[in-house]
Amino acid sequence: MALPMVPFSSVIFHSFNCTSLPVPFTSHFVRRLPCHCSLSSHPFSHSLRYVHQQLLLPWGRQPPRTRICASITDVSVDVAVEEKRLPKGETWSVHKFGGTCVGNSSRIKNVADIIINDNSERKFVVVSAMSKVTDMMYDLIHKAQSRTESYVSALDAVLEKHSSTAHDLLAGEDLSTFLSQLHQDISNLKAMLQAIYIAGHATESFTDFVVGHGELWSAQILSLVIKKRGIDCKWMDAREVLVVNPTRSNQVDPDYWESERKLEEWYSLNPSDVIIATGFIASTRQNIPTTLKRDGSDFSAAIMGALFKARQITIWTDVDGVYSADPRKVGDAVILKTLSYQEAWEMSYFGANVLHPRTITPVIQYGIPIIIRNIFNLSSPGTMICHPSIIGDEDRLIFKNYVKGFATIDNLALVNVEGTGMAGVPGTASAIFAAVKDVGANVIMISQASSEHSVCFAVPEKEVKAVAEVLQSLFHGALDAGRLSQVAIVPNCSILAAVGQKMASTPGVCATLFDALAKANINVRAVAQGCSEYNITVVVKREDSIKALRAVHSRFYLSKTTIAMGIIGPGLIGSTLLDQLRDQAAILKAELNIELRVMGIMGSKLMLLDDDTGINLGKWRELREEKGEVANLEKFVQNVHGNHFIPNTVLVDCTADSFIASNYADWLRKGIHVITPNKKANSGPLNEYLRLRVLQRQSYTHYFYEATVGAGLPIISTLRGLLETGDRILQIEGIFSGTLSYIFNNFKDGRLFSEVVAEARDAGYTEPDPREDLSGTDVARKVIILARESGLKLELSDIPVENLVPESLRLSASAEEFMQQLPKFNQELTEKLKDAESAEEVLRYVGVVDVRNSKGVVELRRYKKDHPFAQVTGSDNMIAFTTRRYKNQPLIVRGPGAGAQVTAGGIFNDILRLASYLGAPS
Numbered sequence: 001m002a003l004p005m006v007p008f009s010s011v012i013f014h015s016f017n018c019t020s021l022p023v024p025f026t027s028h029f030v031r032r033l034p035c036h037c038s039l040s041s042h043p044f045s046h047s048l049r050y051v052h053q054q055l056l057l058p059w060g061r062q063p064p065r066t067r068i069c070a071s072i073t074d075v076s077v078d079v080a081v082e083e084k085r086l087p088k089g090e091t092w093s094v095h096k097f098g099g100t101c102v103g104n105s106s107r108i109k110n111v112a113d114i115i116i117n118d119n120s121e122r123k124f125v126v127v128s129a130m131s132k133v134t135d136m137m138y139d140l141i142h143k144a145q146s147r148t149e150s151y152v153s154a155l156d157a158v159l160e161k162h163s164s165t166a167h168d169l170l171a172g173e174d175l176s177t178f179l180s181q182l183h184q185d186i187s188n189l190k191a192m193l194q195a196i197y198i199a200g201h202a203t204e205s206f207t208d209f210v211v212g213h214g215e216l217w218s219a220q221i222l223s224l225v226i227k228k229r230g231i232d233c234k235w236m237d238a239r240e241v242l243v244v245n246p247t248r249s250n251q252v253d254p255d256y257w258e259s260e261r262k263l264e265e266w267y268s269l270n271p272s273d274v275i276i277a278t279g280f281i282a283s284t285r286q287n288i289p290t291t292l293k294r295d296g297s298d299f300s301a302a303i304m305g306a307l308f309k310a311r312q313i314t315i316w317t318d319v320d321g322v323y324s325a326d327p328r329k330v331g332d333a334v335i336l337k338t339l340s341y342q343e344a345w346e347m348s349y350f351g352a353n354v355l356h357p358r359t360i361t362p363v364i365q366y367g368i369p370i371i372i373r374n375i376f377n378l379s380s381p382g383t384m385i386c387h388p389s390i391i392g393d394e395d396r397l398i399f400k401n402y403v404k405g406f407a408t409i410d411n412l413a414l415v416n417v418e419g420t421g422m423a424g425v426p427g428t429a430s431a432i433f434a435a436v437k438d439v440g441a442n443v444i445m446i447s448q449a450s451s452e453h454s455v456c457f458a459v460p461e462k463e464v465k466a467v468a469e470v471l472q473s474l475f476h477g478a479l480d481a482g483r484l485s486q487v488a489i490v491p492n493c494s495i496l497a498a499v500g501q502k503m504a505s506t507p508g509v510c511a512t513l514f515d516a517l518a519k520a521n522i523n524v525r526a527v528a529q530g531c532s533e534y535n536i537t538v539v540v541k542r543e544d545s546i547k548a549l550r551a552v553h554s555r556f557y558l559s560k561t562t563i564a565m566g567i568i569g570p571g572l573i574g575s576t577l578l579d580q581l582r583d584q585a586a587i588l589k590a591e592l593n594i595e596l597r598v599m600g601i602m603g604s605k606l607m608l609l610d611d612d613t614g615i616n617l618g619k620w621r622e623l624r625e626e627k628g629e630v631a632n633l634e635k636f637v638q639n640v641h642g643n644h645f646i647p648n649t650v651l652v653d654c655t656a657d658s659f660i661a662s663n664y665a666d667w668l669r670k671g672i673h674v675i676t677p678n679k680k681a682n683s684g685p686l687n688e689y690l691r692l693r694v695l696q697r698q699s700y701t702h703y704f705y706e707a708t709v710g711a712g713l714p715i716i717s718t719l720r721g722l723l724e725t726g727d728r729i730l731q732i733e734g735i736f737s738g739t740l741s742y743i744f745n746n747f748k749d750g751r752l753f754s755e756v757v758a759e760a761r762d763a764g765y766t767e768p769d770p771r772e773d774l775s776g777t778d779v780a781r782k783v784i785i786l787a788r789e790s791g792l793k794l795e796l797s798d799i800p801v802e803n804l805v806p807e808s809l810r811l812s813a814s815a816e817e818f819m820q821q822l823p824k825f826n827q828e829l830t831e832k833l834k835d836a837e838s839a840e841e842v843l844r845y846v847g848v849v850d851v852r853n854s855k856g857v858v859e860l861r862r863y864k865k866d867h868p869f870a871q872v873t874g875s876d877n878m879i880a881f882t883t884r885r886y887k888n889q890p891l892i893v894r895g896p897g898a899g900a901q902v903t904a905g906g907i908f909n910d911i912l913r914l915a916s917y918l919g920a921p922s
């Protein structure tokens, strides 16, 4: 056969000899061939035009994408039919709009806008039924088969919903065409439901036929709305194209081959740049209507995307994208910009609101990206699920973070089959899981110790009873004989899964995960790491599930340390600390990724609580006035620690209160870190102190108290450093009181003692009650703290103290009264000063920890004017460590040892130390 000249490029031609043209071509062609004319007598062009016209007739219209050319010889006409095929690939994008997106008239309009406003490429649009319609349709079936007559009124409601939507959106011929189709469908459905009502039963295909109508109507309405706006647009009943085969597990597998063939056929008859198709519904090979089951419309979009080899598929929904964790559980969860197909797969398995895993399958082989976007927030770019190779450089870096998201599955139980008889016995695992399958339980995670002594797996809590019974009965012989020691059930468990590309093969990921859990005081019951490398799964107690999720999320994914803080005692030091936190917050966040959120501030009378993103430190004082409530320590701790989204809690005690200090042990036990400048706990009863230390060392909670000695000066840390590196402390001697240092540095040149004390108090050096300083008790507490730190087991009462408070003022009612009375006693101190001065000496109030002799002392001493202690000025502390290494020349730390700024700075430093212990970058 001679082929015609083919004037078209890059199109597919079928060539026919006119004698062998298939029906309907041949019949039309031959029938209409004018018998009066001989083909050869026609000029070529005329014949061609004629053949062209004739061959188009079978379609009854002009298919613009079908062109025919023919060459005519004396004996035959060679016809080439250009079957302009479905243009595939780059030029198409697939969009899927879920039920909420087309939930009412204005939303349908909005969808039309989205489609129309972007004419950059051809669009294949899959729509679900209007929201709630599928449920309404299932309800019709349910009512009819349970012989409830209200199916008739329920059907009327379906009719009303669609007819009123159509009236809102359409007019003229479009409206009447749609309404007539709608009425026709409704009357067919009525007949069908009546049959179901009579039979009291609906077959699966009847059901599928009925429920699929929601999509038929929404697709028709949307296509008419778009057409009304002047866009050429076709609607597709996907049952004419999508062919699926049912599987045993009540799912369906797409028949791509057949679907593609049907799609091309459909398209050649309905060519258009915008196609609106029904989601959810399909046909079997036998042409019986069926559905794609759960999440069917997403699946429809993915299959169509694969058939078109679309550039991308956009799933329009009502969330901004895929979150790094369930945002209802983790307030800091963020929208992921990208996810690999496998990551999306894993996330959805673990219950994240991503896509059903089967939705991803059709697109993987073509590497078609799926974008999840929020129709109600077009400014959000959404989450792209794609092959890692197509992610841009910036995102690729994020990809390298390895861990993408976290999810939990609750209400599980662990089953642990254990015993020596399992090792090396082939078939044990298979027997276990065959039995589990027989009772219909779903195994969610399996872990077998390499010693083969135990197989442990997780099943839904509601299935565990049956599993336990079947295993007990299966293995009762082995249990009786002792080959198996137990079939144990651990109820109330949850699974926490970390998902990320290559995560499982990257050094340090597991360690960080477990470290985050340990630091949040969470016990791990079982572990499984999929060989797929996309997932690490741990089993934790149900009640720890959210805490575990938050701990790993904040530690890992966000790589920032978020700490919930409660500040107790917003007095001089506490409020200065709050101001410092306020001023430094942005820098900490930007440079160290540390986020400190003050969730509560409590004084002795009022407290201010926040349970969201933390108290605004710019106006906490006003907020306390406005919203402050009666102080209640229990409620305060519960609010700060029980906060929903932050895994780590620290309570900062800025009081001088013994009762508050007596709670530390309880807080540490609860996993709350404690930081304080309050000396009461460490200088209180020895047994309580020792208990606190043991408790703290045994847990993963931290207790820091640098500011208890020398305020912001590094005294405790220096001592710790010496001890931990193996030095031995011989003596610690120093000026430990900022107040007394200030007093004796300024009590000269004829000044009055009481006047200088008042200055120290005004400067914020003194304790809330200055008698604590003047009595030497404050220094004695510091001596005890350092003595105990050095290993001495001393009580406060073991330290002899020289008390500078006049006897008669020791019992005066208040600090104020004491200050008023003090001037009466100036003479006594002035005489001591004169004595010292006349011997060319200075007075210094010192404390000594004599480690070699296990004792301490606090007293007012006289020093020669060239002694280092004589050189101090202002509120300086000077602490000299004499050690085995620093024997001839002591290690000296000197600087201001009291005052609001330096003390708050010392506490702040402890907070940052905690953050770095919890994983903040250093």
Ligand SMILES: NC(=O)C1=CN([C@@H]2O[C@H](COP(=O)(O)OP(=O)(O)OC[C@H]3O[C@@H](n4cnc5c(N)ncnc54)[C@H](OP(=O)(O)O)[C@@H]3O)[C@@H](O)[C@H]2O)C=CC1
Binding pocket: 568, 569, 570, 571, 572, 573, 574, 602, 603, 604, 605, 606, 631, 654, 655, 656, 657, 659, 660, 677, 678, 679, 707, 708, 711, 738, 764, 765, 766, 767, 768, 897, 898, 899, 900, 903
């Ligand atoms: N000043 C300094 O240079 C240094 C001080 N420190 C220590 O810092 C701590 C605070 O000192 P400072 O700020 O000067 O003292 P303040 O008296 O100024 O503040 C004490 C705060 O504690 C609150 N408070 C007291 N009892 C309770 C309670 N039972 N429950 C809740 N809140 C309570 C008070 O609340 P309210 O006002 O409502 O009564 C007040 O806000 C002390 O332990 C001190 O030893 C440590 C090193 C240096």
Ligand SMILES: N[C@@H](CC=O)C(=O)O
Binding pocket: 707, 708, 709, 710, 711, 736, 737, 738, 739, 740, 765, 766, 767, 773, 778, 897, 898, 899
């Ligand atoms: N009142 C104390 C404050 C620091 O602990 C002092 O004066 O040193």
Ligand code: NA
Binding pocket: 706, 707, 708, 709, 710, 711, 712, 713, 714, 715, 716, 906
């Ligand atoms: Na200090």
